[in-house]
Amino acid sequence: MTQLNENVTLTQAANVQLLDQVIAAYARTDNERWNTLIESLLRHLHGFANEVELRPEEWWTAIDFLTRTGQACIGPRQEFIxxxxxxxxxxxxxxxxxxxxxxxxxxxxxxxxxxxxxxxxxxxxxxxxxxxxxxxxxxxxxxxxxxxxxxxxxxxxxxxxxxxxxxxxxxxxxxxxxxxxxxxxxxxxxxxxxxxxxxxxxxxxxxxxxxxxxxxxxxxxxxxxxxxxxxxxxxxxxxxxxxxxxxxxxxxxxxxxxxxxxxxxxxxxxxxxxxxxxxxxxxxxxx
Ligand SMILES: [Fe+2]
Known part of the structure; x- marks a missing residue:
């Protein structure tokens, strides 16, 4: 195995372990529906980032977009809907x-x-x-x-x-x-x-x-x-x-x-x- 491939495999393993930790931290309430929603949401969010190998500048663009979407919700205007x-x-x-x-x-x-x-x-x-x-x-x-x-x-x-x-x-x-x-x-x-x-x-x-x-x-x-x-x-x-x-x-x-x-x-x-x-x-x- 090359050094590059070995590093990619280590990163993937780290993120699998990380996701397990995050899910365990949130999806353990006594509300079954909440647990289902939050676990699936976390799997899709982390899965998305892993799949596209999300870069910091792309993550920041998304944060900025969502921030501005919230800021545009003034009075009856509902930019999120x-x-x-x-x-x-x-x-x-x-x-x-x-x-x-x-x-x-x-x-x-x-x-x-x-x-x-x-x-x-x-x-x-x-x-x-x-x-x-x-x-x-x-x-x-x-x-x-x-x-x-x-x-x-x-x-x-x-x-x-x-x-x-x-x-x-x-x-x-x-x-x-x-x-x-x-x-x-x-x-x-x-x-x-x-x-x-x-x-x-x-x-x-x-x-x-x-x-x-x-x-x-x-x-x-x-x-x-x-x-x-x-x-x-x-x-x-x-x-x-x-x-x-x-x-x-x-x-x-x-x-x-x-x-x-x-x-x-x-x-x-x-x-x-x-x-x-x-x-x-x-x-x-x-x-
Ligand atoms: Fe309409």
Missing amino acids: LLSDALGLSSAIDNLNNVTMAGATESAVTGPFYAPHSPYIEHGGSIALAGEGETALIRGRVLDTEGTPIAGAELDIWHTSPNQLYAVQDHSQPEMNFRGKLRTREDGSYAFQTIKPIAYPVPVDGPVGQLLNKAGRHPMRPAHIHFIVSAEGYRSVTTQLFTRGDEFNDSDAVFGVKGSLLIDYQRNTDRSLAVDWLLDHDFVLAR
């Missing part, structure tokens, strides 16, 4: 934890721009408080997997303004712009008006923007509306409806698009409705 989204981790966790029951609406990631406490609106009311664009009436029913309408189901809705920003990102908008909740009527129906959403970029002025740039990825999300649909006795679903034909559906910056969530707006030809577009869509909840 955005990082998780942009790495596809949020969608992976969504897939793991939202096994779609046959016939039920599929889930999609929540994203970093959800805000609780949106105001309730009337059936047919508008969530557009400010902003210019093509108007849309979105309507349908919330059903169970047998097709029975669910009365009193709640829809919590949010999407970007036509200026490509959510109200939580943009203090020039009314706080509740393009946000609202409504409940289905006795026949399970819901309806609200808004401005048809357009594609928008995720924030690129922070570390995640630099990451996307480094990878040569664009920051765009295809046009979509976020929903959380819930009803007593049913599994609630956090999801998004994506406009079919959007140029970014195949390259969503956060890997959120699912085929079953592509929807078609129709040009409104009903003169009794003062909107440009109609979208008819039913949500289906499983028990």
Whole structure:
């Protein structure tokens, strides 16, 4: 054995022993789930460093990146959720934890721009408080997997303004712009008006923007509306409806698009409705 090979073997043996020590130091609580999580995390972290033979300057670059990601989390801005989204981790966790029951609406990631406490609106009311664009009436029913309408189901809705920003990102908008909740009527129906959403970029002025740039990825999300649909006795679903034909559906910056969530707006030809577009869509909840 050459001196170099012997040194590499000694280093590997030292790191195997080191990892055993570290795992033993952390994964010995009386909480089994914690022990499982921390042991696996340590094995993957150490395994990564060993596999790529991580250099000090690369480790420091990673520390600096994570430090700046934390520093970018100010007020409602959540750069870590955005990082998780942009790495596809949020969608992976969504897939793991939202096994779609046959016939039920599929889930999609929540994203970093959800805000609780949106105001309730009337059936047919508008969530557009400010902003210019093509108007849309979105309507349908919330059903169970047998097709029975669910009365009193709640829809919590949010999407970007036509200026490509959510109200939580943009203090020039009314706080509740393009946000609202409504409940289905006795026949399970819901309806609200808004401005048809357009594609928008995720924030690129922070570390995640630099990451996307480094990878040569664009920051765009295809046009979509976020929903959380819930009803007593049913599994609630956090999801998004994506406009079919959007140029970014195949390259969503956060890997959120699912085929079953592509929807078609129709040009409104009903003169009794003062909107440009109609979208008819039913949500289906499983028990
Ligand atoms: Fe979004």
